Amino acid sequence: MPENIQQKIEQLREELHQHNYSYYVLDDPDISDFEFDAKLKELQELEQNHPEFYDSNSPTLRVGGGITKNFPTVHHQFRMYSLDNSYDFNDLADWEKRIQKAIAEPVEFVAELKYDGASISILYENGKLKEAVTRGDGFQGDEITANVRTISDIPLTLKGDFPERFFMRGEIYLTRKNFDKINAAREEEGLDPFMNPRNTASGSLKIQDSAEVRKRGLSAVLYQFVAENLPAETHWELLENAKSWGFRTSAQSKLCRTMDDVKAFIEYWDTERHNLPFEIDGIVLKVNSLKQQQQLGYTAKAPRWAMAYKFKAEKVETELQAVTYQVGRTGAITPVANLKPVLLAGTVVKRASLHNEDIIKKLDLHENDFVFVEKGGEIIPKIVGVNTEKRNPANPEIQYIKNCPECGTELVKPEDQAIHFCPNEMHCPPQVMGKMIHYVSRKALNIESLGQETIAQLYREKLIENPADFYVLTKEQLLPLERMADKSAQNIIDGIEKSKEIPFEKVLFGIGIKHVGETVAKKLVKNFTTIDDLKNATLEELCQVEDIGEKIAYSIVDFFKNQENNLMVERLKSYGVQLEKGESANEVLSHVLEGKTFLFTGKLSLFTRDAAEEMVEKHGGKNISAVSKNLNYLVVGEKAGSKLKKAQDIGTITILDEQQFLDLIGNKK
Template sequence: MSENIQKKIEDLREELHQHNYNYYTLDEPIISDFEFDLKLKELQELEKNHPEFYDSNSPTLRVGGEITKNFPTVQHQFRMYSLDNSYDFNDLEDWEKRIFKAIDEPVEFVAELKYDGASISILYENGQLSQAVTRGDGFQGDEITANVKTISDIPMVLKGDVPERFFMRGEIYLTRKNFDKINERRAEEGLDLFMNPRNTASGSLKIQDSGEVRKRGLSAVLYQFISNEVPAQTHWELLQKAKDWGFRISDQAKLCSNMDEVKDFINYWDSKRHELPFEIDGIVLKVNSLKQQQQLGYTAKSPRWAMAYKFKAEKVETELEKVTYQVGRTGAITPVANLKPVLLAGTVVKRASLHNEDIIKKLGLHENDFVYVEKGGEIIPKIVGVNTEKRNPESPEIQYITHCPECGTELVKIEDQAIHFCPNELHCPPQVIGRMIHYVSRKALNIESLGQETIAQLYREKLIENPADFYVLKKEQLLPLERMAEKSAQNILDGIEKSKEIPFEKVLFGIGIKHVGETVAKKLAKNFESIDALREATAEELTQVEDIGGKIAESITEFFTNQENLLMIERLKSYGVHLEKGESTNEVLSNTLENKTFLFTGKLTLFTRDAAEEIVEKHGGKNISAVSKNLNYLVVGEKAGSKLKKAQEIGTIEILDEQGFLELIEGKR
């Protein structure tokens, strides 16, 4: 009996996987949705009554329901590179010349639509979906397997003779229709509308309840096979194989025998892109031959065998209704143009940032002007000009505000800066709320249970005014808040208590000293044992720390002259928050770099500056802050400047790129 039930379950799973393939990959369903749902319900009932036959890739798991509290960080086995961009045919021709310079033989190209969504890397083992990871920084991303399994375009079980282990890369996106449906539901519920399909798709992937992800109606297209062993000679061949295995491959991809065919493809989709049911922001071009791809290789950040052609921004004209002003967490004032709604690149635009007073003056904006709007990178609307011919001669020029729109404090404009600031940082509502949102953020105290709306409510109810107030909150104060249940209140209190374990450097970042970002906070925590030692440091002592200039030093000393800040610090200490350095946990991995000194300059692409310095220390080396005769190695990233020039002048310093630095650690140099 048990064997019969198991066989029935397996047969139903196989049949439903085939129907999914017919519907989503071939677009040729052979049964109705009603018949499919009946079979799915039958399988759900069988699986419910016989949990011993559980399969993590059953078609029933498409409906979601799994809750993921945390999305673990996963290292990519194969780095997810970014693509170089081109904006006109001259760029493409230069790229083609570089290819022919490296490869003296005919080259074919595969042209594909550049879907505007979120990149994903999916591991398949033994023909089954095993793991799905976001792009992240290209080296590591977040594991979101449960959420990806809810996307019908992505097969959970493959067909035919597939490789034992490989990755498929692709893009997860929202169709315009599904994006509009989501916003219609949000409007009915009185929620803010989402701005665009791309950000909504990306945000949907990190929802904790996979059942909610399913409701978003995400789509996916797969476009790249990655493995140590490749069962084909060309990228085009791999795409066809992938389709046979069950992957949804773009129907619009085209094999081009030369650059003229590529240009025809680009011109066609530049004019037709808004007829697509989804958004694209360009065309991706790849050298077809995998052997040629290998010959061309990679730069520090991009494959030399691929290029993204970005479409020029679309421009429309609309009327400026009024200019309003937003106050940011740091007190910076941002003017916003409120526009008569206009359709632009597939979405309705109502607002555009004007950035600062200088931009308003440069545009020469008058009230009710007719303005030209385009989307930077097809996403962010911006005003690029004014149609002065339509201007009412009596319309007054827009005058920048002189006082904060939130608290009425007179604004300050720092010399040599374009931004106006509200100096009332401790009592201006958006600044106070923003400061506390920053304090609980992931890179600071990481109190996940405290969201922006809850913090705003707590402030309105006069329960909190600065971060120290979090630590005296009581459950009976939380329960009367909107949408607050017993469990939610307890989660908040537990999260606040757990934040007392967060190390000094993150607390230092979290308390929100102006100009002290995450990296600067780490450097300060390395050089000062406690918040008290930092408070007692002179501006001169502060500027001795690498990357701390006069502006940051002045901001730090000013922070500690304010009595309210000092009181907050004393309270945080009394509640047990870490405001001094704990015991060092730095593990020494080797003495490969012993007695060697290092300095990093330019923009690093393989790791952050802090990570690179940590690598040096873990292998016995020492980081120094300036180029001198005491420096052994200067590691240069992109756009290296004066430090590189000075090292070349000294002549005894060995100059390495990032790859050379890694080879040095591995003993290959």
């Protein structure tokens, strides 16, 4: 029977890998999304019931879920060089002359789109994804394998006749559509939008929860094969081979016989890039012959056989019509330039962020100035200069506002920050609504039926002023609202009622204490099991909690000094919202680890670090944060580093692998 189950699991894995290849590489799906999801679910259930057949490259691991607190530094076996840049065709002509001087034979080039994202190096051994490392400084980078596994464009297992061991280099990026989707979700939660897809993609790769990385919808393109021995004579042939092995390569790449072909390719994409579903900032050119590449070699920082042609950032001139000011959830004031509409990089631009008062002063901005607006790699346009020759001398300088545009309160500007704030956090409308939008957001109380528009309506009708007011809303109050049907109203009431089951750490995150994010909220709940314990904690007690510094501690103390906040918290308690650690969290399964201390290190594969620490507590043990003589057990995963060495040096610490730890507690997860 186990053999039959193993065969079924392996068959499903193979099928799903093939379907992923058809969908992401060939762009030719051979089954529906519904059928794919059904097979994936079947495989998930089989793997869950039979963990003995675990495979780190199973398609089910695409969904993520592993937590990585630290990303180990890994040295690149083959250095990841930078590329020299060119900005016009004269630069390319000079580059071609240098090549012709070194190589007395015809030279072909491969022209590729220069994707605007984060560079990655992925190691494959025996057809399996082994390790993924960021570019870093070119000599070493951060190991982010768990996060890269969640990207569907990147194959976990290969097909065909592939080399035994090699690296694939590529770019991880965000499509415009997914970037817009992320920002729409952030704005709905009252958070500031991300500035551009490149930085968002790069930042996403360092998120600790791989399940959250999966939700970002990252894409990838692979463009360079690296190994001791190259199984081809040209770069173009390597790209073709990589595609047959299962890699998604750029469909727009072109083999160019002459530099005229290269120039035609560049001119075409300088215009057409605005129609692509992703950002590019130039074209990468490579000598096609691998033998010629070897002859040309490298400078101290870049290969002589490659060049990046960078597109000039598009810049247009338009008229500044007014400067307005936005108030964020935290009270931060953002000045915005309202512009005479102008076409820029394929879209009509009407607004540009001015960020803060310092930027306005640096630009020496006057009313009705004619300004230069640039997009470059930024999705959000920015003003990069002023055409002072067109300025009317009678137009006054832009003066930064002194009072909040929404509530009239005098603004404050902390000495160590460039941003002005409205201090009226309890009664300034955008701040009040922002806090309530944050409270119902997915990562907090997750009241899906309460959207941004509904909250704005309820606030305008004076039905809500803070999160506690949600719990006294009635269906009769909701029905008269615009576009509110009976079913919608009932869904809201049901959603609010269900939110009373949400655990304490999510509620703590949801009530919006400044600087208390998801991770901080979890750590606070571990140390202060009720909201009253947290409220009564001293500054010193707060600072003793791991990762809680003075800035966060002062913010917590200040929150509870405010009587309106205390009243809101008391009301939430009275309505049944979870403001203490649940009994299930404190449930003790056994006392087999009583009096023993534990620390986990390395990359864990059988459980997450949080789950491991929870198991220790549920079986009577204690987690500590450092290797010392007080440590009884060090549980090590893959690539355990300095903590393992230190424990071995001490000599009295018992070292376990993950399975031995599970055996110690009777395999009770």
